[in-house]
Amino acid sequence: MERALTRQEASDAVSDHGWRLLLGTLRTSVSVGSLAMATEVAATAVTACGDRADRHLHIDLRPRKVVLTLRSSADVAVTDRDIELAHRISTAVTGKGLRTEPDIGAGAPRSVQLLEIAIDALDIAAIRPFWRAVLGYSDEPGADGPRDPLVDHLGQGPAVWFQQMERARPQRNRMHVDVSVPHDEAPRRIEAALAAGGRIVSAARAPAFWVLADPEGNEACVSTWQGRDG
Known part of the structure; x- marks a missing residue:
C-alpha cells in the first residue's frame, strides 16, 4: 500500500x-x-x-x-x-556517468519548472466549459468539479485554473501566469525579475508565492511548494 x-x-x-x-x-x-x-x-x-x-x-x-x-x-x-x-x-x-539535477547552478538557462495560467472569473462554472473546449483540455484526474483546474492530457501545455472574483477588476489583466519553481530557485528568479524592471506586488503568502508585476502592471506569480502544508 x-x-x-x-x-x-x-x-x-x-x-x-x-x-x-x-x-x-x-x-x-x-x-x-x-x-x-x-x-x-x-x-x-x-x-x-x-x-x-x-x-x-x-x-x-x-x-x-x-x-x-x-x-x-x-x-x-x-x-x-x-x-x-x-x-x-x-x-x-x-552509474552512466551522468546525474539528476534541477539545473540551478550558475550559468544554467533556468531550472526545472511548471507553468499554470490563472483566469479571473465571476462565474467559474460558466466559463470553464469554454476553456476546456477551446484548449482541447480535460479534467485533472480526481478533480472534475465545475471549479476544478483543467490540464493538457498530453502534458504539452500549462494547466489552467480559475480564480474566484467577487467583482470584475477591469483596471488589471484578468489572466496571469504562475511559474512553479524549485524552492531553492525562487530567490534567484525573483531577483532576475526585479532586475528586469519588475516589482513585488505582494509577498504576504511567501514562500508559497510572490506576486510580481511588469512595468505596466501585468502580474505573474513565482510559486513554490513551501508554506502550503498545514
Whole structure:
C-alpha cells in the first residue's frame, strides 16, 4: 500500500538526489549530448522503475536534456513509492556517468519548472466549459468539479485554473501566469525579475508565492511548494 507524502516529506526525501517538488510531482533533469543519449537515459529510467514505470514515470526527451517526472497516477500524489523510484533512477543515471539535477547552478538557462495560467472569473462554472473546449483540455484526474483546474492530457501545455472574483477588476489583466519553481530557485528568479524592471506586488503568502508585476502592471506569480502544508 503506497502512502501519500506531505510536501515537506517529499522534498526532504529527494532534494539531495537532485529532484525537486513541483505542483505535486517530483521533477529532475539530466543533461545529455545527443538525442541518442537522451533515449538511453530514458531507457535507463524505465528499467530502474521496472513494472511501475507506466504508473509513475513521465519523460520528456530533447537533444540536450531529459526531464523526468514522478507521481503516482493512481493516487494523483507523490507517494513513498515515488521516492523509492527517484532514488533508483538517480543511482542508475549516476552509474552512466551522468546525474539528476534541477539545473540551478550558475550559468544554467533556468531550472526545472511548471507553468499554470490563472483566469479571473465571476462565474467559474460558466466559463470553464469554454476553456476546456477551446484548449482541447480535460479534467485533472480526481478533480472534475465545475471549479476544478483543467490540464493538457498530453502534458504539452500549462494547466489552467480559475480564480474566484467577487467583482470584475477591469483596471488589471484578468489572466496571469504562475511559474512553479524549485524552492531553492525562487530567490534567484525573483531577483532576475526585479532586475528586469519588475516589482513585488505582494509577498504576504511567501514562500508559497510572490506576486510580481511588469512595468505596466501585468502580474505573474513565482510559486513554490513551501508554506502550503498545514
